[in-house]
Amino acid sequence: MSEYDLVDVDETDAPGDEWESLDVADEEADRIARRQDREFLEFRKRIENTEQFKVTDSVFDDATLGALYKLVQDGYVDAFGGPLSTGKEANVYLAQGSEAELAVKIYRINASDFRAMRDYLDGDPRFEGIGSDKKKVVVAWTKKEFANLRRAREAGVRVPTPKAVQRNVLVMEFLGQNSRRARRLSEVNVENPETAYEVVREYMRRLYRAGLIHGDLSEYNVVVHDDQLVVLDLGQAVTIHHPNSRDFLERDCENVAAFFTRQGHDTSAEDLLAYVTDVEPESQGTV
Ligand SMILES: Nc1ncnc2c1ncn2[C@@H]1O[C@H](COP(=O)(O)OP(=O)(O)O)[C@@H](O)[C@H]1O
Numbered sequence: 001m002s003e004y005d006l007v008d009v010d011e012t013d014a015p016g017d018e019w020e021s022l023d024v025a026d027e028e029a030d031r032i033a034r035r036q037d038r039e040f041l042e043f044r045k046r047i048e049n050t051e052q053f054k055v056t057d058s059v060f061d062d063a064t065l066g067a068l069y070k071l072v073q074d075g076y077v078d079a080f081g082g083p084l085s086t087g088k089e090a091n092v093y094l095a096q097g098s099e100a101e102l103a104v105k106i107y108r109i110n111a112s113d114f115r116a117m118r119d120y121l122d123g124d125p126r127f128e129g130i131g132s133d134k135k136k137v138v139v140a141w142t143k144k145e146f147a148n149l150r151r152a153r154e155a156g157v158r159v160p161t162p163k164a165v166q167r168n169v170l171v172m173e174f175l176g177q178n179s180r181r182a183r184r185l186s187e188v189n190v191e192n193p194e195t196a197y198e199v200v201r202e203y204m205r206r207l208y209r210a211g212l213i214h215g216d217l218s219e220y221n222v223v224v225h226d227d228q229l230v231v232l233d234l235g236q237a238v239t240i241h242h243p244n245s246r247d248f249l250e251r252d253c254e255n256v257a258a259f260f261t262r263q264g265h266d267t268s269a270e271d272l273l274a275y276v277t278d279v280e281p282e283s284q285g286t287v
């Protein structure tokens with residue numbers, strides 16, 4: 001029977017007090033795209049002729065291709081595989097790294113749901129001064145997901161280990177086996193809802209302690225991998241100082257409590273909220 005092992009908090013470092021600032025200046029990916037040298041053009045042609053990109057997203061802009069190129073150059077990625085998911089703001093692809101399979105999340109600069117991002121950005125100290133330039137916002141968002149994953153991991157929350165970030169592209173640990181993605185909580189028969197609930201609850205508390213609120217937590221953003229529950233999709237996670245952070249946390253609690261209640265473990269959003277916030281956040285999330 002699955003025990004949904006909680007990751008051991010002793011193995012992780014204590015979270016730092018400072019938030020990293022998010023740098024959205026043009027980077028190597030933009031320069032690569034501008035330069036259009038022969039190697040890059042060949043890379044672009046190769047990618048554009050790859051079936052999996054054709055069917056899902058034939059229109060990556062040159063700078064996104066520049067970011068993929070740079071990730072290959074830097075040795076993070078050896079080859080790109082098929083799509084694991086096509087979402088509103090981002091697509092996630094399988095990729096091959098030198099040691100293991102990887103997941104590559106590519107945010108679209110022309111994301112259709114760009115406006116929805118603003119709710120999460122306004123009030124996040126890390127986004128002050130970024131303005132409303134689409135590219136800058138999406139790049140900052142991608143870097144924020146990377147920083148959130150790292151912070152969550154340091155706080156003892158099982159998330160995909162972030163490996164690299166370039167512009168609007170995030171490389172992380174692949175959860176799954178033999179190229180098949182791990183299933184979401186919504187897709188499995190939860191063998192032991194009480195244990196699973198306790199793990200999710202503990203992760204929510206650890207996140208909160210680290211000054212973060214997931215903001216889109218539900219059975220769709222938790223996967224079962226190697227008998228562990230892994231929390232995904234931290235792009236929209238906000239600091240506890242965000243003006244809407246309490247609303248986001250309450251919504252997370254409602255989603256999680258409703259799911260586990262449906263699974264037969266009776267609980268309530270109120271109980272969950274009390275558990276998660278029972279502790280004073282250690283980090284003040286100051287910039
Ligand atoms: N690191 C990963 N390993 C395996 N599958 C992943 C990984 N990251 C995302 N996925 C798959 O892609 C889906 C969408 O990713 P997610 O980060 O939740 O983006 P979205 O914002 O589109 O919901 C997930 O539900 C999961 O099935």
Ligand SMILES: [Mg+2]
Nearest residue numbers: 220221232233
């Ligand atoms: Mg998701």
